[in-house]
Amino acid sequence: CKSNQFLGPEGNVDIELIDKNANRYSVHFPMAGFYLWPATHLGFLVTAAVTVRIAFDSWGQHLDLKLQHEEQWMVAGPLFEVSVEPEGVITEIHLPHIISLPANEVDISWFQVAHFKDEGMVLEPPARVKPFCAVLENPSFSLMGILLRIASGTSVSVPITSTVLIYYHFHPEDSKFHLYLIPSDSLLRKAIDDEEAKFHGVRLQTSPPVDPLKFGSRYIVSSSPHLEIMPEELKLSYRSPGEIQVFAKVYAGKMEEPIVLEVTDKRHKTLVWRTLVKPVDLKFHAALVPPPFSVVAFMKEYRRQLQARLGDLNGVLDDLQDSEVFTEEEKELVQQLPTQQRKNETLLRMVEKKGPQALEILFRSLNQRDPYLMSYLSQQSLQ
Numbered sequence: 308c309k310s311n312q313f314l315g316p317e318g319n320v321d322i323e324l325i326d327k328n329a330n331r332y333s334v335h336f337p338m339a340g341f342y343l344w345p346a347t348h349l350g351f352l353v354t355a356a357v358t359v360r361i362a363f364d365s366w367g368q369h370l371d372l373k374l375q376h377e378e379q380w381m382v383a384g385p386l387f388e389v390s391v392e393p394e395g396v397i398t399e400i401h402l403p404h405i406i407s408l409p410a411n412e413v414d415i416s417w418f419q420v421a422h423f424k425d426e427g428m429v430l431e432p433p434a435r436v437k438p439f440c441a442v443l444e445n446p447s448f449s450l451m452g453i454l455l456r457i458a459s460g461t462s463v464s465v466p467i468t469s470t471v472l473i474y475y476h477f478h479p480e481d482s483k484f485h486l487y488l489i490p491s492d493s494l495l496r497k498a499i500d501d502e503e504a505k506f507h508g509v510r511l512q513t514s515p516p517v518d519p520l521k522f523g524s525r526y527i528v529s530s531s532p533h534l535e536i537m538p539e540e541l542k543l544s545y546r547s548p549g550e551i552q553v554f555a556k557v558y559a560g561k562m563e564e565p566i567v568l569e570v571t572d573k574r575h576k577t578l579v580w581r582t583l584v585k586p587v588d589l590k591f592h593a594a595l596v597p598p599p600f601s602v603v604a605f606m607k608e609y610r611r612q613l614q615a616r617l618g619d620l621n622g623v624l625d626d627l628q629d630s631e632v633f634t635e636e637e638k639e640l641v642q643q644l645p646t647q648q649r650k651n652e653t654l655l656r657m658v659e660k661k662g663p664q665a666l667e668i669l670f671r672s673l674n675q676r677d678p679y680l681m682s683y684l685s686q687q688s689l690q
Contacts, residue, residue, distance in 0.1 A: 316340030324629050330363040330494075330548075343401070346493045347385070348439040350401030357396045362388045363494055364450060365547035369423045379457045381465065381522060382545045383418070384441075385494045386452035401440040404453040405490040405545070407466040407519035408438045417457060423450040430454075466519035467491075469543060471570060471580050472499060474508035475589055482589065484557040488526055488541045488570060491515065498548035504671060511588070516570070516580045525573040528555045531566045540573065562586045602670050603663050609684045610655055613673075616680055617651045624654075626672035632658065632665045 312319040313334055320342060322334045335358045336342050336351065343350040351359060364386045384404040391397055402420060415436045420443055422429040433441035433453075441453050455465065468491040476483040485508060489495055500510060520526070525542050535558040546552055559566055563586060570580040606613070617623075624641060627633040633641075637657060644650045658669045674681050 311346075313342040313344050315342045325360075326362075327629060327631065332361045334359050334361070341399075348401070348403035348493075349387075350399075350440065351397050352399035352401075353397050355396045358392050359397075360390045363548065364388060365550060366452065366545075367547055367550055369450065370421070370428070370454075381455040381457060382452070382547075383455040384453035385492055386450065386547065388450040389448045391448060398445060399434075400443050400446045400448075401437070402433075402443065402451065402453050403440050403492075404436075404455075405467045405492055406455060407468050408436065417455050419454050419456060421452055421454045422447070464521040464524065467522050467543075468515075469520040470496070470515040471513055471582075472496065473511045473513055473568070473582070473584075474503045475511055476506065476508050477589070480561065482559045482562045484559065484568075484584075485554045486528055486541075486557060486568065487552060487554045488520075488528075488543055489552070490522075490543070490545050492545075492548075494548050495546075495552075499552055502552070511584065513582050518579065520579060521572075526579065527571045527573050528557070529569045529571065530557060530559075531564075534559055534566060541570075562589060602667050605684075606655075606659075606666050606670060612684060613680075614648070614651045614655055617654075617673075618647070618677065620650055620654060622676045623669070623672045626676075627658070627665075627668065630668045632661060632668050 311322045311324070313322065313336070314320075315336065316338065317340075320334060320336060322332050322344070325331050325333050334342075335356070336353050337356050339354050341350060341352045349361070366382050366386050369386070370380070370382070383406055384402060389400070404418070406418075408415075416432075418433055418436050418441050419430045420433055420441065422431060431443065434444040435442050457465070470489060470491045472485075472487040472489065474485040476485070485503065487499060489499070503510065520543050522543060522545075525540055528536055528539055528541060530536060535556075537556050539555065541553060541555055557568065565583055565585040568582050568584065569578060571578050620641065624633065624638045628635065628638050641650050641654050641657070644653060658665050
């Protein structure tokens with residue numbers, strides 16, 4: 308199942324992005340059954356066909372930080388607004404959370420669903436809690452998300468599922484990495500991906516920490532000798548996708564030798580995560596990411612090769628529409644052309660007319676959708 312699809316009783320159901328700036332989506336479930344968005348762990352049990360609209364929001368705009376501290380509230384998952392049409396056909400909603408279960412020190416009764424309404428925040432206990440979600444039965448819909456309430460005066464350290472993200476930024480003289488330590492929230496990960504893409508950061512494939520990490524704990528980022536890291540200490544906390552995320556910068560010079568990156572629990576001095584990055588791992592990524600100022604020249608220089616060798620354009624056209632480079636009508640215009648050659652030629656010509664920013668969006672899409680072709684052409688440009 309792709310990240311923009313729900314898994315339904317008879318296959319995948321596409322999700323439509325209707326407002327990129329507001330993170331607003333629409334999806335139509337055609338029949339009764341359970342539908343799960345694997346990328347977010349958001350799920351719906353429906354009794355008939357229904358259209359659901361979903362918009363993601365930031366906790367910081369609705370939950371006062373002072374209240375969080377005084378009342379011992381901990382944000383435990385994404386915040387989003389749901390509306391349905393027709394009403395009355397959704398019997399369960401599965402709201403994603405980041406708490407690591409089972410864990411003896413986490414009391415399931417601490418989970419609350421927060422609804423933000425005109426009268427303020429209204430709390431509702433979930434019917435049950437599962438490893439990645441809390442379940443509301445016969446739900447009412449509003450701006451909602453999961454909170455965890457910890458009794459005042461306790462020193463319980465809450466275990467949460469976490470992940471480490473590393474982004475590589477190519478430079479011939481001083482390669483740079485951005486390392487994030489965050490809760491395993493797919494919306495947060497997507498927000499970081501989008502932000503890094505603006506600066507041509509390429510995410511490297513890494514494994515998550517083996518064991519759950521502790522919310523609010525501090526972790527030390529270390530590496531092979533002679534590398535610079537700023538800052539060396541990261542605190543594991545939840546920041547909504549719309550907020551600025553904290554990361555450590557790692558400067559690795561010309562990367563002539565493999566480097567080791569590690570994350571250690573500051574208090575207990577225990578190693579919680581480790582990875583090895585080799586220069587050969589980065590050559591492919593370096594070829595994919597020429598400096599931003601060269602994108603227009605690159606697309607112009609290799610226009611004929613792209614026109615001749617591009618294959619299935621459906622994913623690329625989806626990206627261009629999601630980024631508001633193409634309208635639905637322009638997308639269909641390309642799709643309806645009789646030959647692949649005509650489709651490729653028309654696509655490139657239409658994007659060129661829309662300017663350098665549109666070309667950069669197309670460039671990023673092609674890197675993702677056809678990395679081997681783009682790697683080959685990039686290597687040719689470096690010779």
